[in-house]
Amino acid sequence: MIEFGTTEEEQLFTETAVRFGDEQLRGDEREHEKARQYPETLHKLFAELGLAGINKKDAGLQASHRIAVWSALAAADPSAPFGLDPIGPGGALLGDLPDGMGFVVVEPGLEVADGLATGTIAWIPRVRLDWLLLIHKDGLHLVRQPPWEPLTSRPCGLQASGGLEVALDETPCELVGGQDMAAAVLAECRLLAGSVMLGAARDAHDAAAQYGQERVAFGKPIAHHQGLAFQLADSATDLDAAQLLLEASQGHPGMVANAHAHSCEVAQRICERAVQVLGGHGYLYDHRVEKRMRDVRATASLYGGSMLSELDAAASVLDFPDPLEMAS
Amino acid sequence: MIDTTLDAGFTNVLMMIREVGKTMLRPAGLEADRSGSPIPEDHPMFVAFNRTGLSFGAVGTGKHSSGDGPSRVNRAAILAAEEMAYWDQGACMSLPGPGLGAPPIRILGTEDQKQRFLVDPFADKSKPAWGAYATTEAAAGSDVARIRTTARKEGDHYILDGDKMFITNGARASWVVVFATVDPEAGRAGQRAFVVEKGTPGFTLGRIEKKMGLTASETATLFFENCRVHEDNILGSKNGKGSDKAGFKAAMSTFDITRPMVAAMAVGIGRCAWERAAEIARDAFGDKPSNPLEQKMLERLAFARRRLDAARMLCWRAAWKMDHRENNTVEASMAKVYAPPAALLTTQLAMDVCGLAGVRNDLLVEKCFRDVKVFDIFEGTGEVQRIVLARRLFGYPRTH
């Protein structure tokens, strides 16, 4: 049966994340960005609300719950999922990950052979790192206690999550999953990154749509000038389309890759449009659309970025599931 | 026939700018971006720049031709604009000089005003000086008729009251051309341009804005409270007659010169990001991609490149028309509509090509991405340019 509703449980998770975002993140977003980390008290509260465990396998949640939470958090501050969730995507699929903060990396330049990994990971949006999962063509490799350094440079977005650089030099790693598991983890990463981008873009669009109804130029609210009204209507439509595509792609890695590539494209465009709607004001730190545009751009580079997703999608496009297949 | 070759004159301009860009603009721009504050007024770059003898206010209306042929000024200016922006547009906007304040003084000002404001303050090259231009207010940008700063006549003075926002070099400027209204009901017809000098009682500085990009350039809020400006400082004649409707039309026509330049600046920033990404791609796989991902990088670069090249042609055409003293409103608006989004897309695709490293501010492409967005906003937003085009091309009606 075709259904578009949300379950009560999903709604509960969303509401918790929205409340946390509104009460704890929105007002201090710029402060957190400046500090390039979240205060300890926030980590604690996040854990107390049960949000820190949503990517644990034993939480028993579905991808739709995780999408709902990450999307809601990202609407308030796109850095928050990366900065506050200690496990992140992939954790829900793997049982026994080490404690502490980890991250999944897809870095085409990495060499992994004979249990050793070599190469540089130029940016990880974390304040510290206790483990790394490397997605490699032969499977999933775990690096315990990877050597990391805080970034001396600044990333264009997601700054509140911190920023690290990792230089692996024949660093020991363990194969913890085969190609299928690697593909599943990558799909989960893309789903959650997509939900962050779309959550952030929706928030930017909401800000723009509201501003557009309040700001007057040439005798009427700017949103009532057709040139802007059409753009805002396009944004709303693009957002829904991308969101539906992303949510419907769960469980179909090829579709997820396509949905992720689409989210990258759509979310960037919507944030950029939101800045445009606010005119010069949108370019200032005063308005959150400025930060959304940067945060979404940074998120679009994670987990292999849209180029890799486009390639994976292209590779699997002939296997595109028809409705009958999706029913099974 | 279209000829896009650069002769020796143009090449020389580019070579000079390249040197300034490499040695001054890029380092100062990066320094400012990292510190998060505009280049300070006492930065040695400004005196060093003055010593080069270069000036970038030399755009014209096509009247200054050398010899019999058409002017070359606008084509030189468009090349200069792209090249400067390639090195650092924020730093470029911070350079000493009358800046955006020059065109209204040149067009509306009396000879005495030109001497006082365009010549005298800039004579001593060892003391960098700036001018600024202020129309925008918090509640009025594109719709200039909505400005609320008032000018009330009192004897031989005007009393200015109001706030101006987004003013480039506004805090460091020796003078600011301020647009104020003597009759709020009259819309644009009631507006006059005043040169308000630094230190005039009632003229105070607000904050310096924190922006997504162009950090090297100062963007200031200015306050005018009971600010007494002598009538000698109203542009044109004493009652501002020079700045009535005809004067305004003249002032607006400078946009046909500056819009293609602003578009060319966007091309310059896009080119900078593109070249950096192309270098990264070349470092990664030389001439030949060996896998689909590398092939994808090339496709991204080609996709961006064709848009940038087309944008540059639109800019050059608009400048060429201006040099030939032909109306170029359509061409100028087309350049301004097309180039900034093309350049923004280029920076985004360049970041894709650079992978995770592209997100960091030490690779330049990320900075280009933050710098370029505003080019679709200032000097006439993309939407307003589309309205200009629609009016000119197919009679889109004026609704306001």
Ligand SMILES: Cc1cc2nc3c(=O)[nH]c(=O)nc-3n(C[C@H](O)[C@H](O)[C@H](O)COP(=O)(O)OP(=O)(O)OC[C@H]3O[C@@H](n4cnc5c(N)ncnc54)[C@H](O)[C@@H]3O)c2cc1C
């Ligand atoms: C870095 C920077 C430097 C600047 N320097 C200066 C300076 O030195 N001096 C100065 O005076 N100003 C300056 N400005 C201001 C700049 O010129 C304005 O930001 C610009 O004119 C747009 O005005 P606004 O920001 O008020 O946007 P608005 O005019 O409020 O526009 C908001 C949105 O509405 C759209 N819109 C408006 N009218 C219509 C319509 N009829 N149809 C469809 N869409 C419409 C716009 O396109 C835009 O997308 C600067 C701005 C920046 C960001």
